[in-house]
Amino acid sequence: MARFLRRSIIAAAMAVLGVAACTYNEELGRSQLLFTGPDSMAQAAASSWEQLKTQRTISNDPRYVSRLNRVAPRLIRAAGEDPSKWEYLVFEDPSLNAFALPGGRIGIHTGIMDIMKNDAQLAAVVGHEIAHVKYRHSAERYSQNVLASVGLGAASIAVGANCEGTAAERRACEQRSGALIQALGLGAIYGAILPYSRKHELEADTGGVRYMARAGYDPCEAIRFWKQMQAASAGQARPPEFASTHPASETRIRNLTEIVRKQGRTCS
Numbered sequence: 001m002a003r004f005l006r007r008s009i010i011a012a013a014m015a016v017l018g019v020a021a022c023t024y025n026e027e028l029g030r031s032q033l034l035f036t037g038p039d040s041m042a043q044a045a046a047s048s049w050e051q052l053k054t055q056r057t058i059s060n061d062p063r064y065v066s067r068l069n070r071v072a073p074r075l076i077r078a079a080g081e082d083p084s085k086w087e088y089l090v091f092e093d094p095s096l097n098a099f100a101l102p103g104g105r106i107g108i109h110t111g112i113m114d115i116m117k118n119d120a121q122l123a124a125v126v127g128h129e130i131a132h133v134k135y136r137h138s139a140e141r142y143s144q145n146v147l148a149s150v151g152l153g154a155a156s157i158a159v160g161a162n163c164e165g166t167a168a169e170r171r172a173c174e175q176r177s178g179a180l181i182q183a184l185g186l187g188a189i190y191g192a193i194l195p196y197s198r199k200h201e202l203e204a205d206t207g208g209v210r211y212m213a214r215a216g217y218d219p220c221e222a223i224r225f226w227k228q229m230q231a232a233s234a235g236q237a238r239p240p241e242f243a244s245t246h247p248a249s250e251t252r253i254r255n256l257t258e259i260v261r262k263q264g265r266t267c268s
Ligand SMILES: [Zn+2]
Pocket: 128, 132, 196, 201, 204
């Protein structure tokens, strides 16, 4: 490719992407391709969160709220964060759902809380959501979408030029970018770009169970909870959003069982 053209493409891509970089997440144990800093994601999330709070009904029912107020700070602390900097609310909504936004905001629906049998089961869901935030899954997902929209040619050049860190980290980042670009090249919106990939979900489960155990909750309750979710959503025509982009329940339960086993426990 002519040098001029190559340069203009890089310039165009960089203008769209802002700063592109691979960041190593220590807790996660892998490099992430992130085009956005934590602050800009948190700012965008802050306005979405404020909007959610005005558009949706926040529950004041102590059956839900006191449980969340009891469980969430313990989990947040176990994840190495300051609870006073996080926000967590129960929304009146019968669907089996929960979500987290960058910057430390967690929403739990009354519907999913209705199938929980104890605090530890809520801890499993809250831990999972905290892990999504800590692992910056939204930023990663966003970066993948940006990458897809910028166009493969420009993106592949921009990405290759912007992997940073040690030689090994750069190699891992480049490999990952390469794999991503290959997936996009196949037209694969499936898997690579869906809201929270299956990989993200399994990572969030793993992190969540870790936080749960650290906070003193029985991690076996995570497995029990997912079995209850499976049963509760079985009759529904469409799987709940919380589960639809998520790995098949069997995969998830197998993954959780394995993590809990590594913690030296066996669940009945
Ligand atoms: Zn999730």
